[in-house]
Amino acid sequence: MARPRNFDDDVVVERAMQAFWTLGYANTSPAALAEATGVGKGSLYNAFGSKRELFERALERYDRLGAEVTAELLARPGTTRECLRAFLYDSVKSDLAQPIRRGCLAVNTAVELAGHDPEIARAVRRGVDRTMAALEWRIAQGVRDGDVRPDLAPRATAEYVMNTLAGLRVMARTYDAATLFRIADTALAVLDSA
Amino acid sequence: MARPRNFDDDVVVERAMQAFWTLGYANTSPAALAEATGVGKGSLYNAFGSKRELFERALERYDRLGAEVTAELLARPGTTRECLRAFLYDSVKSDLAQPIRRGCLAVNTAVELAGHDPEIARAVRRGVDRTMAALEWRIAQGVRDGDVRPDLAPRATAEYVMNTLAGLRVMARTYDAATLFRIADTALAVLDSA
DNA sequence: CCAGTTTTAGACCTGTAGTTCAAGAAAGGT
């Protein structure tokens, strides 16, 4: 009945996400998006409405993929501490693996846009809350299993771990691997019974 | 012998700093800088060369003022933990006091520019290192005084506290005061002997 | 009070961001 799209939305959103992640929102021009996605500017606007809306799609995707990775890491066998360690290490490692340090899209977005765009702020918050809920759940399990100090409140501890991750994502911009891993280890020491 | 400047460089840099801090580097246009400083674009370019150079001056100033505040806080009487608590609380409070959450200029800069601009990355790093050195010094003193667990390495602990601060500066974009203070407290609990 | 120098305000310039639009292309229904 009509001409079909000759690209896959998911693929385009994925590529746009990579571009936004690497360059930042403001520095990713429509031309850059066209280049990165292999789709003409016109088609992008036809399909997604605006740069802003495409960004929201990209952020959503990032949150969803991140939540999947987190869930997988936290569901692995091992002590709570091992799981949280894997959680922190994993993000540091994937950061360092990139040729240019791009940090975390959620953190970048919180810093670049959350202050001036309440809707984006809510989207970021939703994603972070989701990860934090997973952490809380895993920590609560650790308390039940007895491998976490029973006096730790799962909620507060989850917030704390999340905060540590946010810090690491920023520190990864300028510090080396050894420092980052050392920070992660120091942060996790709080979980140990003394 | 020649017409004198009719503005004070320091005042202009201070105001430019505020603008960059609030709006971000990319979003602060020359027009916005002229507006914020009360100095015409032409004069700004004459005095500072470029937006980029003015930003470097602003960042330098931020680092210097921050270092002064940190030094003052850490030199106050009280236990190490009280000092570090004041250090973390202070930044959270000043963040929350602003009408729009603008976080920390150094963190914002690390996120927005450090990945693509090595020189800026070095400047950020210098500032952070300075603060971290002050923390290390205070923690080492705490170890000597016996109010910090002696098994804590001052350097690693300082990095850890710095990381916690970086995290808080990001989390302050989207979370409320209660959560932020709770995170700070949890983070400081690691210092206690059990 | 003039000469010489530097600053100033803002007009001006070039490039690009972000978006829209017009014209044609690829379907599917009839």
Add this chain to the structure above:
DNA sequence: ACCTTTCTTGAACTACAGGTCTAAAACTGG
């Protein structure tokens, strides 16, 4: 084969970013 609909391509458009330039203005030593 034709019509309708939706997509594509790329040119076109407006606004503003970042920076330069100019003509007047403000100082000061002589």
